[in-house]
Amino acid sequence: MDTNLYNQIKNQINHLYELTAAGKWDEVEEQLTDDFCIIEADSLPFGGTFNGKNSLQRLYTHVFEFWEDPDLEFHDMTISENNVVCLLTFHATSRHNGERLAMKITEVFHLRGDKICGITPYYFDTAAIAKATGTPLD
Template sequence: METARYQKIISMVETIYALTASGDWHAVGEMLTEDFRIVEAEGLPYGGEYLGKTALQDLYTKVFAFWEDASLDRHDMAISEHNAIVMLTMHATSRHTGERLAMPMCEVLHVRGDKFSGITPYYYDTAAIARATGTLSLA
């Protein structure tokens, strides 16, 4: 991979995390393809598929219904021509139990050209999230 492409993807990742943290949803939408897609694990209270330029905003709206003061600490990042893999720790306080959670996870940000075409998140323990939010079903 060319150095310029590598640096471009790193910059894109840093920018989209900053924009989502600030809630600048219009600018976030400009970084996404029309067919942008996020699929959250079905075991999560906000599990399912989120599509289009408002997908991240739609997901964040659902996430913050369950969590207070959610934040992400970014650790390492691996870059390829079409993906950026970001190692994270999600921190949040459950609105259901008041429990403070620190969840290791990673997100694969899929890159097409100069935009993101999707995100695939992987959580260390989706059951811990479901328990903390009161949505764990044992049936």
């Protein structure tokens, strides 16, 4: 991959994180394909498949029914022409019991052309998340 494309993709993903954190949902939607899809593990209290350009906003709103005081710590990013893998730690306080969690996450961004067509997050410890949010695993 040439350096220009690498930097373009890296900036695009970083910009999406910035827009999402700022709640600039119209600008977020400009970065996504019409058939955008984000899939959260069913074992999470906010698990499921979310489709469409507004799905990231809907998921974000749902996630923060469980958490407050969020902070995202970036560790690394790996980029190819069709996917970006971000290694993160999501720090947040449970609205259920006040516990502060440091949740290790790998987020895989799926790219099509100059847009993001999907995100697949992988949480390291869904059991700890279920406990902190009062939504035990079945």
